[in-house]
Amino acid sequence: MHARIVRGAVRSAAIAAAVTGTLTWAPAATAQPSEPTPSAPTAPSKRPAPEAGSIAITKKDAAGDVLPGAAFLLLDATGQEAARGKTDGQGKLTFPDLTPGVYRLKETASGSPLHGVVADQDVIVTPGAPTDLAITDPFKAAKVLLQAKDDKTGKLLSGATVNIGTGRQTLLTLTTGAQGTATGELPVTSRESDFWVRQVKAPQGYDLYKPAKTVTTGPGAPVTVTITNAKTATTPKPDPSEKPTDKPTPKPDPSEKPTDKPTDSPSGRTRPTTADAATPDADSSPAPVAVATEEATPKAPDGSLAHTGADATPWLLGAGGLLVAVGSGALIAARRRKAAEPEQDSNGETS
Numbered sequence: 001m002h003a004r005i006v007r008g009a010v011r012s013a014a015i016a017a018a019v020t021g022t023l024t025w026a027p028a029a030t031a032q033p034s035e036p037t038p039s040a041p042t043a044p045s046k047r048p049a050p051e052a053g054s055i056a057i058t059k060k061d062a063a064g065d066v067l068p069g070a071a072f073l074l075l076d077a078t079g080q081e082a083a084r085g086k087t088d089g090q091g092k093l094t095f096p097d098l099t100p101g102v103y104r105l106k107e108t109a110s111g112s113p114l115h116g117v118v119a120d121q122d123v124i125v126t127p128g129a130p131t132d133l134a135i136t137d138p139f140k141a142a143k144v145l146l147q148a149k150d151d152k153t154g155k156l157l158s159g160a161t162v163n164i165g166t167g168r169q170t171l172l173t174l175t176t177g178a179q180g181t182a183t184g185e186l187p188v189t190s191r192e193s194d195f196w197v198r199q200v201k202a203p204q205g206y207d208l209y210k211p212a213k214t215v216t217t218g219p220g221a222p223v224t225v226t227i228t229n230a231k232t233a234t235t236p237k238p239d240p241s242e243k244p245t246d247k248p249t250p251k252p253d254p255s256e257k258p259t260d261k262p263t264d265s266p267s268g269r270t271r272p273t274t275a276d277a278a279t280p281d282a283d284s285s286p287a288p289v290a291v292a293t294e295e296a297t298p299k300a301p302d303g304s305l306a307h308t309g310a311d312a313t314p315w316l317l318g319a320g321g322l323l324v325a326v327g328s329g330a331l332i333a334a335r336r337r338k339a340a341e342p343e344q345d346s347n348g349e350t351s
Contacts, residue, residue, distance in 0.1 A: 052097045053125040055105070057133045059091040061115055062189050066091030067137055069111025074123075075104040087111070100127045110137045114191070114219040139219035141185035146174045148203060151228040156180025160227060161201035164215075166193065175201075192218045199227050207232050 055074070059067045067087065074083040074095055082103060083095040102124055107117040115137040125131055148160030157180050164172040164186060174182040186195065197213040206229035217223040 051100075051127040053100050053127050054098055054130045055095040055103070055123055055125060055133065056130045057087065057093040057095075057135060059087045059093070059135050059137065061112070061137050062139055063191065067111055067115065069109075070107060070135075070137065071109040071111065073106045073108055075106070077102055079104075094130075098125045100125050105133070107135070107137075112137070114140055116140050139188050139190070141187050142217040142220065143222040144172065144174065144184050144186050144217075145222065145224045146176060146182040146184075147224065147226045148176045148180055149226060149228050150206075151230045157203040157206065157229060159201070159203040160199060160229065162197060162199050162225065162227060164195050164197050164225070166195050171195070176203075186217065186223075188217065188219050190218075192216060197225050197227075199229075202229055205232055206230065 057072065059070045061067055066089075068089045068091055070087045070091070070093075072085060072087075072093060073081065076082045076099075082098065085093050085095065087093045102122055104120060105123050106120050110117050116139070118135055118137060123131055123133065144164065146160075146162055148157040148162075149155065150157060156176070158176050158178050160180075161173065161175045163170045164174070172184050172186050174184050176182045194214055194216050197215060199209040202208040209227050209229055213225070213227075215223055215225055
């Protein structure tokens with residue numbers, strides 16, 4: 001369309017020039033675009049990269065000695081490997097040119113048969129400054145084997161409990177099982193350590209082993225602890241099937257009657273029987289009343305059973321008859337004296 005307008009204008013000018021004989025230049029008409037021409041885009045400005053950081057590791061053991069050959073692995077926030085390496089002869093390792101952020105540090109080997117590895121840990125890397133880490137590897141635990149034995153037969157015993165420690169601290173407690181043994185790991189803090197061993201519970205039927213023992217061991221080293229127990233002394237119980245051999249002393253039969261025969265007293269005198277005491281002699285003089293003494297009652301010999309009431313019956317009957325006879329004799333004698341004496345009157349004369 002624009003070209004068509006230009007051509008039309010040129011044609012008009014040519015025609016006019018031909019008519020007038022004079023050629024005059026006329027400015028050509030131009031068409032303006034309806035839309036503005038877009039400008040070129042501006043390039044974005046670049047941001048400066050953050051300054052890198054680093055991690056510096058120093059590796060030692062619990063005794064303060066450096067540990068060369070310890071291997072480490074460094075993971076970034078996505079879990080991808082960022083670096084790896086081993087400590088040198090001075091126990092040092094550096095991870096340089098790290099993008100600031102949080103990393104995961106893993107120890108894969110301690111480089112020593114006496115040491116273990118530390119747990120994984122997170123490390124923050126800051127821009128432009130090293131992150132220093134001092135890592136201490138623990139000593140490997142000692143391997144303990146506990147045995148409890150009978151002190152006479154050497155038989156292994158179950159149920160024995162033992163504490164093992166150092167100073168005032170108990171580090172390990174073991175109890176023997178059905179096989180009479182127990183195993184455990186004893187933590188150590190040096191290349192050679194002393195530990196005490198105390199039994200706190202004896203096997204059933206045995207006395208407690210009271211003396212304290214001492215054992216010496218080192219990192220990763222096996223050690224055997226043996227405790228001997230003596231059987232508890234017991235008093236033998238009587239056999240219920242056995243019957244006693246001592247027979248009891250027979251008791252006197254109450255149905256037996258006392259005899260009328262005189263018995264000899266301990267002093268050698270003959271005691272009267274009941275029949276003799278009941279018949280007093282009319283011609284006999286009054287006899288003095290007998291006074292009972294300690295000899296009248298015989299003492300029971302040491303070690304014999306006490307006499308019952310049935311044994312004292314003859315003695316009581318004999319004593320009663322004697323008293324009756326003495327009283328009757330005294331009465332008869334008094335009457336005879338009175339009959340033999342002359343009677344006196346009121347004037348004092350004898351008739």
